[in-house]
Amino acid sequence: MLAAMDLGDPVDLDWNATAPLLPAARSAWLDAYDRAGGNPASIHGRGQAARELLDASRARIAGHLGCRAHEVVLTSGGSEANATAIAHALSEGGPAAALAVEHSSILRACRARVDSVELPVDGDGLADPDMVADRIPPGCRLVCVQLANNESGVIQPVAAILAAVRARYPDIHAHVDASQGAGKLAWAFKDLGADTLAVAGHKLGAPKGIGVLMVRAGCRLRPLIHGGRQQQDRRSGTEDPALAAALAAALDHHAAHREAEAARQRDLLAGAFATIRAGAPDAVWLGAGAPRLANTLLLARPGFDAEILVQRLDLAGYAVSRGAACMAGRGEASHVVRAMGIPPELARSALRVSIGVGTTAADLAGFAAAYLAITASAGR
Ligand SMILES: Cc1ncc(COP(=O)(O)O)c(C=O)c1O
Structure with a gap:
């Protein structure tokens, strides 16, 4: 029995739920609070110091993400950015279309609209540009395509999909959820x-x-949050220069280390999967046929219950997840694996292993051994 073998800190293999704070982001954050803790909307010197830092951070964020500084609207996170874009695009009604594997912050907002459609993906979780364009209903106001999936790590051909959609619907609002693709991948808005x-x-x-909600210059975003008209009245609320500085520092880190880290993480996960396959030839890497984030392994083994595996791995000192963190505890296969058409016996066993800059080869060797031991002793 592997339970509670190691009582040290658990090994975090759930970076797609949330990544640990990078040291560079932490020090930029704290330093900015000390240097520029004022309200950037105030006209006195303390406010202007905060404004200067905010503007400089916004420009760095824009530089990393391939847009202009005034196209960057700071938000509280990915859900708010998605909600703002969707509310804007659907403010005059009309159906929406979204990939069936989108995050719930997209799907739930779109499902609230009559006649909205969910666009299919193939068995690897990949959408086909022409099929997406074919399935969009007439009069559709909004299409949502994610850059990378939070469970499978599958990367969509976003530019090709949006080109195919625009060829038929030039005026449709196109929204991209890059919540899992920023930093980890190089791209330009x-x-x-x-x-x-x-x-x-x-x-x-x-x-x-x-x-961040990036808003293309020329798109007159209707705000979701009204108030003091900050950010050119696109998102009211006091801006936090310290958080913006921390985000800019985190993006600096990824720009400097992205390629080497991706290669390292890809090797680590490939090694762990090879070890698991050697001991359990029926183990499957879901989405393996598609381009994927280097840090994500969606691991399944027919007949096992992922909920139980997550609990037993946790006791053994490994934090992994079953679907998105916000869907945990539902006891059913996630909408992502269901959309991929994975048979139920396999789908209900799917575990997400997601890693990052702090993950070591020893972490993954330990995880692979624990997974094999637990699946050898757990009933199917
Ligand atoms: C693909 C995707 N979109 C949106 C979100 C929501 O982001 P946030 O937690 O910052 O609201 C998440 C978080 O799980 C995500 O993985």
């Missing part, structure tokens, strides 16, 4: 063909409580 795009800071090592 200006190249995707999107009107709006969401980023979640805590998924890339910035603090919780900061995100």
Whole structure:
């Protein structure tokens, strides 16, 4: 029995739920509070110091994400950015279309609209640009496409999908949820063909409580939050220069380390999966046929119950998840694996293993051994 073998800190293999705060983001955050704790809307010197830091951080964020500084609207996170874009695009009604594997902050908002459609993906979780364009209903106001999936890590061909959609519906509002793709992947907002795009800071090592809604110049965003007209009246509420500085620092970190880290993480997960396959030839890597984030392994083994595996792995010192963190405890296969058409016996066993800059080879060797031991002793 592996339970509670090691009573040290659990090994965090759930970075897609939230990534630990990067040291560079932490020090930028604290330093900014000390240097520029004023309200950037105040006209006195303390306010202006905060404004200067905010503007400089906004420009750095824009530089990293391939847009202009005034296209960056700071939000509280990915959900708020998604909600703002959807409310804007659907403010005059009309159906919406979203990939069936989108995050619940997209799907639940779109499902609230009559005639909205969910767009299919293939067995690897990948959407086909022409099929997406074919399935969009007439009169559709909004199409939502995610950059990378939070459970499978599958990366969608966003630019190709949006080009196919725009060829038929030039005026449709195109929104991209890049909550899992920012920092981990190199891309530029200006190249995707999107009107709006969401980023979640805590998924890339910035603090919780900061995100970005990128808004294409020329798109007159209707605000979701009204008040003091901050951010050109696109999102009211006092801006926090310290959070913006932390996000900029986290993006600096990814720009410097992205490629080496991706190669390292890809190797770590491939090694862990090879070990698991050697001991359990029926183990499956879901979404393996599609381009994927280097840090994500969606691991399944027919007949096992993922809920039980998560609990037993936790006792053994490994934090993994079953679907999105916000869907945990539901006792059913996630909408993502269901949309991929995974048979129920396999779908209910799917575990998400997601890693990051702090993950070591020893962490994954330990995880692979624990997974094999637990599945050898657990009933199917
Ligand atoms: C793909 C995706 N979109 C949106 C969100 C929501 O982001 P936040 O937690 O910052 O609201 C998440 C978080 O789980 C996500 O994975």
